[in-house]
Amino acid sequence: MADTRDEPLVLGIETSCDETGVGVVRGTTLLADAVASSVDEHARFGGVVPEVASRAHLEAMVPTIQRALKDAGVSAKDLDGIAVTAGPGLAGALLVGVSAAKAYAYALGKPLYGVNHLASHICVDQLEHGALPEPTMALLVSGGHSSLLLSTDITSDVRPLGATIDDAAGEAFDKIARVLNLGFPGGPVIDRYAREGDPAAIAFPRGLTGPRDAAYDFSFSGLKTSVARWIEAKRAAGEDVPVRDVAASFQEAVVDVLTRKAVRACKDEGVDHLMIGGGVAANTRLRALAQERCEKAGIRLRVPRPKLCTDNGAMVAALGAEMVARNRAASDLGLSADSSLPVTEPHVPGAHGAHAHDHDHVHEVSKDNLYS
């Protein structure tokens, strides 16, 4: 095995939604992945309450950083950089992580890297399967987005090929779980029920799959309405709702479209492997169907283990380490959280071009007038 001691040691902080994640990586090696979740506090509201998430981040941050360093067996002074999700995500939640990362980087005298949450979801696969092939096709599916992305260099070039035009895939899972009275979050529980159901029992619609529809865009709003109507009609007729068959048929409609479009994008672009990330990538049927279709098409599938697919700090650290390795410019201390940071910006370099390996980073900020 290669000597990894020279690879960058980076701590990553993630607070874009309801998970307070702090990870530590060395190059492409995962050393720690500490996560504190406030999901239980959101459950009774049927969705993430931004203010509840932000409050939880503030309380969890310092203990989670301490746990990550302890798990990794490293000392903060040995870090080569601090990475943090700068966006996209919930504005107030992001701001807690960005504030912590800036203070930590400044106090330790380390460079700061504000990175993109979506690019981090892709980069995390390096911790599982080694360096990302270039280019990489990525299908990111979560509660906030469903996107097909093509990246030739995860630190500098991420191109959106398609995205959801209405609901995200994960959102559809939550909504159908609510209609079926299965609680929140919906992903894992639908997955569980679907395993005992018949995916072909009910023919739910496949959104945006007509010949004139955008090849790589997604739509789950019509599916969601169709499933809800079907359930309501059963209830109105006084019949039992076959929860397992509904769950399986709904899930099949979602993963059929996701995998069909992802495989098509790979073929069209001549990319011979596919990466799937985001919380919905934990879905067992999505993983199975993607595997089946990729094999048939001669495409290599890369899906990280479920814990690395959901939001975590390790993915942020993974992208931060890549930024350091490729000498990307560090962010400056005026870095702000950007709730709608475009996917085309993998990181947020400082306005003053502070260099990744500039050990006078702290000094440089003092010299420049940041208040003009």
Added chain:
Amino acid sequence: MLLLALDTATPAVTVALHDGTSVIAASSQVDARRHGELLLPAVDRVLADAGLRLDAVTAVVAGVGPGPYTGLRVGLMTADTFGLALGVPVHGVCTLDGLAYASGIEGGPFVVATDARRKEVYWARYEDPRTRVSGPAVDRPADIAEQVAGLPAVGAGAALYPDTFPDTRGPEHVTAAALASLAAEKLAAGEELLEPRPLYLRRPDAQVPKNYKVVTPQ
């Protein structure tokens, strides 16, 4: 002793250094929407003005509000993290206490009020600049008019509602310099300071906004 004080609970982003005797450097900017961007560069500038480095700091003092949550958390998260990285204690001081201290009103009771938005104020009642006797609380000005009648009032929240607070005094915004001086005085007297935890005074709005899109699912 070197105290680093900061407060982001009001529209002011304010930072000060106190050496145990006096304030040696300070910065205050008023910009309610950019706490996150302004705070760290302000810390950096204050240290540079004093010719010191962050690792010279022996304790951090943070305003714990009450204040609008998003901005309030910037200061507290920054203070918490400095405490972790430097291995120094982090103390909390009620932001309204800082305003009371800076008011210098020695002759009798007065109130401090800051803007809580939603047509409410965060407020507290003081016997003198160092002694809070009630609050902090969050209320509609009209609902507390009787309780504050005839009392001088300090802070931007008072200035917003002249019907309730006809006798408004300065300062308008809290300064970290005042927080630092108050904290130094209390520490010297052996008094306990607060835990550096936020005073929200309101429950979170427990509604999932319509059309709200989470970034990640569970």
